[in-house]
Amino acid sequence: MTYAVKEMFLTLQGEGVRAGRRAVFIRFAGCNLWSGREKDRMTAVCQFCDTDFVGTDGDGGGKFIDAAALACAVAEKWGEGARDRYTVLTGGEPMLQIDDALIDALHMLGFEIAIESNGTLPVHPGVDWICISPKAGSAVVQRSGDELKLVWPQPGSDVADMETWQFDNWLVQPLDDSNRVANTQAAVDFVMERPRWRLTLQGHKYLGLR
Numbered sequence: 001m002t003y004a005v006k007e008m009f010l011t012l013q014g015e016g017v018r019a020g021r022r023a024v025f026i027r028f029a030g031c032n033l034w035s036g037r038e039k040d041r042m043t044a045v046c047q048f049c050d051t052d053f054v055g056t057d058g059d060g061g062g063k064f065i066d067a068a069a070l071a072c073a074v075a076e077k078w079g080e081g082a083r084d085r086y087t088v089l090t091g092g093e094p095m096l097q098i099d100d101a102l103i104d105a106l107h108m109l110g111f112e113i114a115i116e117s118n119g120t121l122p123v124h125p126g127v128d129w130i131c132i133s134p135k136a137g138s139a140v141v142q143r144s145g146d147e148l149k150l151v152w153p154q155p156g157s158d159v160a161d162m163e164t165w166q167f168d169n170w171l172v173q174p175l176d177d178s179n180r181v182a183n184t185q186a187a188v189d190f191v192m193e194r195p196r197w198r199l200t201l202q203g204h205k206y207l208g209l210r
């Protein structure tokens, strides 16, 4: 199978329990909750996306002819060192493209594999670290994993239902839009009222990292 990748870059994980970890990000093109075109944003299921995932024209992006080619490109981005290799599969929605061949190829090159997914598709069982970020109005089928990362505020979210799901870490991430300051306060208030949850900030945005 071929893979459509918007961009690929080496950075630090900016979000979640593993924030600060060195990682190669693969940003897959395409999403099932928004076309990625601004004209469709207000009618999309997910309307707050902060990411351009359309096409394959980004830095390090392209169409990769098979899993070996994509895994090789990830290893090249990582550079020297066989230990502690870490890659984060994101998008867009990465589960639209991830398959056995890609998981095997990345593992063969020594990578631990994390995913950032909206949870509307079952996550591949070979993924080592699962982060699910639920979107109000979508049906989340992947209800277990390492971290649940709720963007807040998000009207229509059923938090009580989410709390029946099986996650090891419960995270609230302020919605980044023109109301970021107020949204951050709302996320702090959320955690103050529900101590199971923890605040996570998008550290890469504060640091000027990708």
Ligand SMILES: C[S@@+](CC[C@H](N)C(=O)[O-])C[C@H]1O[C@@H](n2cnc3c(N)ncnc32)[C@H](O)[C@@H]1O
Binding pocket: 031, 048, 049, 050, 051, 090, 091, 092, 093, 094, 116, 117, 118, 119, 132, 133, 149, 151, 173, 174, 175, 176, 177
């Ligand atoms: C761009 S998404 C790609 C992965 C997947 N489609 C998903 O939604 O989880 C990566 C992460 O950014 C979060 N995100 C997207 N837009 C955001 C925004 N405006 N503010 C805060 N987090 C946002 C998502 O909820 C998700 O956790």
Ligand SMILES: Nc1nc2[nH]cc(C(=O)O)c2c(=O)[nH]1
Binding pocket: 011, 012, 013, 014, 015, 025, 051, 090, 091, 116, 204, 209, 210
């Ligand atoms: N540094 C950095 N960390 C991230 N964590 C999740 C991201 C994403 O867009 O999925 C992201 C991202 O885009 N950059």
Ligand code: SF4
Binding pocket: 031, 032, 033, 034, 046, 047, 048, 049, 050, 051, 053, 091, 092, 093, 118, 135
């Ligand atoms: S589901 Fe993820 S990639 Fe898709 S539009 Fe929403 S935040 Fe963006």
Ligand SMILES: [Mg+2]
Binding pocket: 050, 051
């Ligand atoms: Mg991002």
